[in-house]
Amino acid sequence: MAETYDVVIIGGGPGGYNCAIRAGQLGLKVACIESRGKLGGTCLNVGCIPSKALLHTSDMFRAAQEDFESMGIKTGKLDVDIEKMIAQKDETVEGLTKGIEFLFKKNNAEYIKGRGKIAGPGKVDVEGPDGSKKTLETKNIVIATGSEPVSLPGIEIDEERVVTNTGALSLTTVPKRLILIGAGVIGLEMGSVWSRLGAEVTVVEYLDRIMPGADSEIAKEAQRTFKKQGLTFRLGQKVTGVEKMKSKLKLSMEPAKGGETETLDADVVIVAVGRRAYTDGLGLENVGVTTDKRGVVQVTDGHFKAADGVWAIGDCIHGPMLAHKAEDDGTAVAELIAGKAGHVDYDLVPSVVYTNPEIAWVGKTEDQLKEEGVEYVKGKFPFMANSRARTNHETTGFVKILADKKTDRILGAHLMGPCVGEMIGELCVAMEFGAASEDIARTCHAHPTLSEAIRQAAMGVEGWTMQM
Structure with missing residues (x-):
């Protein structure tokens, strides 16, 4: 006899395990296959x-080299003990x-440890x-x-010299010359780690800018900062191949708009050009579920339902490919299955880049508001003028708040500076409740704190910034 469940989840990542835990809390019989x-x-x-873990360790190493003496x-x-650095990372994960x-x-x-495949409805x-093989019967499949x-044509991943994020997190030595293909979040974070530890890092990007999802003003400031830190950028370049030689790698590229081929030498190449949904071989056809060319499950209700009794969450559906988005998806689906109200507002999912300084944003960018013809007002405040940032010698970056010109409702927030990955939460809460910039501007913040920069930027929307 097959075992019977209320919910069977295929996948134990942030979406799957949060869905399983919430389903269990709601009294559902649930199994999660990983x-x-x-x-x-x-x-x-x-x-x-x-x-x-590696970003934190490498930044402490950088601070000891560059900042301690001035303080x-x-x-x-x-010196760097790469073996011990990787070991402490692995210990944290375990x-x-x-x-x-x-x-x-x-x-x-x-x-349940194993590989799951949908055999048919339920x-x-x-x-x-x-x-060993067994069949689970269930009312709901998630x-x-x-x-x-994903990779590019002409590039063979071996996770030793040509690596994805997986291999980049387990390098046993600091490469002398490292090339990043892709100037998105993953690439910039990995580039930061190995640059701090002594690698010469070159970032090759097809577009003419870095961080395509970020506000363009933030992206430009970030690129200037990363260049000062030693990263070299080759923008508007199409990578055509990586040749593996005995003592080095040779990357070939040409201008994205057409032109002559150029080559760069490297010891390690990190491929960070994006990700695709992992949905092949799941038996989706057995329950009438379809995907697009990137493997993304097509939902039937605009949210999570892919077919009767079949749900999809996280990176398997449209929306930002972020762990915290997947967590919220998983929680919402468990609640919907239990007959409760489950909802995720994808317009209010924050993004964070854990470089130094950190970068974080939520809501609309200036570029989007201009394109949509929305009238807005901007408030901006530099960390150079924040007293806590000055005492900590962490003054790079700023806070920018965008508010509707007529209603003052906050439409977007974009931060670059110390600890902004933690600070973005205040703005998410404010926007979740439909707050105006004045609501933040008139909320007392402790002094001296980095979060005062948020308040001052909110004051700046109506032109009454007042703090140094």
Whole structure:
């Protein structure tokens, strides 16, 4: 007899495991199938979490080299132990994956190791790591299989010298010459890590700008800052291939608008040109579910439902490919299955780039508002004028708030500076409640704090910024 569940989730990443935990909390019988052997998905195992561990460690190394002396701290000769750095990253990941397993047990969610495939309506086949097979019967199937990196024609990924984010997080030595293909979030973060540790980093990007999803003013300021930190940018370039030679790699590129081919030498190439939904081989055709050319599941209700009794979340559906978006999707779907109201506002999903300085934004960019013909007012405040930033010697960047010219409702917020990944939450809450810029401007903020820059930018919308 097949085991019967209220919900079976295929995929144990941020979307899947949050869906499982919430379903268990709501009293549903739930199982979550994960083929990796560890819960947490790309984010926890080879993405968000390990990259932040290396970003933090490498930034401490940079600060000790460049900032300590000016603050009166004397140090001896500094060196990098890559093996230990990678080990502490792995230790952090291991602890967090075990933590998710504990939450499963606490909330009566079953964790099944293996590969899941939809066999038909209400049926999921599971092949275990040992080759054993069983079928689960369920009222609801949730597709939460996440995404995988994409490459380019002429480039063979080996995760040793030509790597994705997975290989970039496990390099055993600091490459002398590193080339990043792609100037998006993943590329810039990985470039920052290895640049701080001594690599010569060149970023090759097809577009004529970095961070295509960010506000263009923020992107321009970020590029200037990264150039000062040692990154070299080759924008408007189409990569045509990477040749593997015995002692080096040779990357070929040509102008995106046409022109002569040029080559660059490298020891390591990181390919960070985007991701596609991981939905092949899931048996979607057995329940009438279709995908687009990038593997994204086509939903029938505008939200999460892909077919009767079949739901899809996270990177498998449209919307930003971000772990926290997937988490909210998973929670919402569990609540919808339980008969409650589940909803995610994709216009208010924040984005964060964990470089130094950090970059964060939510809502509309100036570029979008201009394109849409929306009349808006801008308030802007530099961290150079923030007292806490000055005392911390972290003065690069600014806060920009965009508000509707007629109603003063906040339409977007764009930050670059220290700890803005933490600070963006205040603006998300404000926008969730439909706040005006004046609401933030008249809310008392502790002094001296970095968050005062948000308040001052909000004051600037109506022209009454007053703090140095």
